[in-house]
Amino acid sequence: MTDNWTVTLPCTRREAEALGQDWEFLSALDPVPTIVGEEVVAFDDNSWRIVAYFDRKPSKQAVAALQSQISGGHEAEIIVEKLPEEDWLVMSQQGLAPVHAGRFFVHSAEFDSAAPTGAVPFIIPASQAFGTGGHETTSGCLAMLDQLKRQGRRYGHIADIGTGTGLLAFAAQHLWHSAYVTASDIDPVSIDVTARNAAINNLALGQGKGRISLCAAMGTDHEMIQRRAPYDLVIANILAGPLIELAPSFAEIIRRNGSLILAGLLDVQADNVLRQYRRHGFSLIRRRDEGDWPCLHLIKRRRYGWRRPLRPARGTSQPPGDYGTW
Incomplete structure (x- = not known):
C-alpha cells in the first residue's frame, strides 16, 4: 500500500526556481521529495507555489526545512496532506501516459x-x-x-x-x-x-x-x-x-x-x-x-529584424528545468 504525501507552500517565482534546482538541499531531506513549481497567477512572479511530493509522511523537520527556503515561509499557509492512492496514481501516470x-x-x-x-x-x-x-x-x-x-x-x-x-x-x-x-x-x-x-x-x-x-x-x-x-x-x-x-x-x-x-x-x-x-x-x-x-x-509578414540594426533583449527569464510533462 502506497503512502504518498504532498506539502504545498506559496512562494515567489525566484524561490520556486532556486528550490527546484537545489539538489544538495533536497537530497538531504528524508524522504527526498520531488519538487514541482507552479505559476498561480499569470504574469505575477510573486504568486507561485511549490508542491513537494513525498513517498511517505514527511517529518516535521522536513516540512520546516522547506519552509526555511521561502521568505516568510513559517508564517505562510502551508498544506500537508496525504494523497488517496488513486489520486497519486493518476498524478504519477500523467508523466507516463502516451x-x-x-x-x-x-x-x-x-x-x-x-x-x-x-x-x-x-x-x-x-x-x-x-x-x-x-x-x-x-x-x-x-x-x-x-x-x-x-x-x-x-x-x-x-x-x-x-x-x-x-x-x-x-x-x-x-x-x-x-x-x-x-x-x-x-x-x-x-x-x-x-x-x-x-x-x-x-x-x-x-x-x-x-x-x-x-x-x-x-x-x-x-x-x-x-x-x-x-x-x-x-x-x-x-x-x-x-x-x-x-x-x-x-x-x-x-x-x-x-x-x-x-x-x-x-x-x-x-x-x-x-x-x-x-x-x-x-x-x-x-x-x-x-x-x-x-x-x-x-x-x-514584413521584413523586420533580420539584417536590420536592432538591439533586442535576447535573454529570457524562463525558469531553468521547465520540462513540462515530457
Whole structure:
C-alpha cells in the first residue's frame, strides 16, 4: 500500500526556481521529495507555489526545512496532506501516459504495448516537471508540426528554443529530415537530457544537415543560435512571460515569411502574447486549443529584424528545468 504525501507552500517565482534546482538541499531531506513549481497567477512572479511530493509522511523537520527556503515561509499557509492512492496514481501516470498527436506517438520506456499502426514513436523517459504546461502543450505542438508538413511546407533551418527533453526538435527533424535543426534551453541539465534522449531514439547530433545541434542559452543569446539564423521555423513551448520577452529576439532571427510556433501559454494569456508579436511583424495563421492551452502558428509578414540594426533583449527569464510533462 502506497503512502504518498504532498506539502504545498506559496512562494515567489525566484524561490520556486532556486528550490527546484537545489539538489544538495533536497537530497538531504528524508524522504527526498520531488519538487514541482507552479505559476498561480499569470504574469505575477510573486504568486507561485511549490508542491513537494513525498513517498511517505514527511517529518516535521522536513516540512520546516522547506519552509526555511521561502521568505516568510513559517508564517505562510502551508498544506500537508496525504494523497488517496488513486489520486497519486493518476498524478504519477500523467508523466507516463502516451501522447498520440498527428503522426507521433510519444511514450516512456515503461510502455510495453505496440504503437498505433503507422505512427512515428519516440521514447521520452518521464522527467521531473517544473513549471506550467503538460500533455496539452506537447500534443498541440506535435499536431501543429504534423499539419504544417501535410500542408507541404518546407523548412531548411529550424530552431527549438526551450527544448526541454528535445521532443519537438526530434519531431521537426523527422518531418524535415534534411534540415539544420538547433535545440537550446536555458538549463544545461536539459541539454544533457536531450542528448540522452536523442541517443535513445537513434537521432544524430551535430552541425550538419539532418542533425540536431544543442546549446545551453538564455533565449536566443548564444553565438550558435545567432550564427545559424535566419530560421524558416522557430518553435517555443515555454511560458507566456518569456514568450513576450523574446518577441523582438524571434523577430530578429526568423526570415521573412518564416513560421513561429508558440505554446506553453494559457488561453487567457494568448491575447497579450499575440499583441506583442503583432508589434514585431507577426500575423496569426492558426490557433489550435488543447483544453486551456493554445498552440499558435504565426508568420513573419514584413521584413523586420533580420539584417536590420536592432538591439533586442535576447535573454529570457524562463525558469531553468521547465520540462513540462515530457
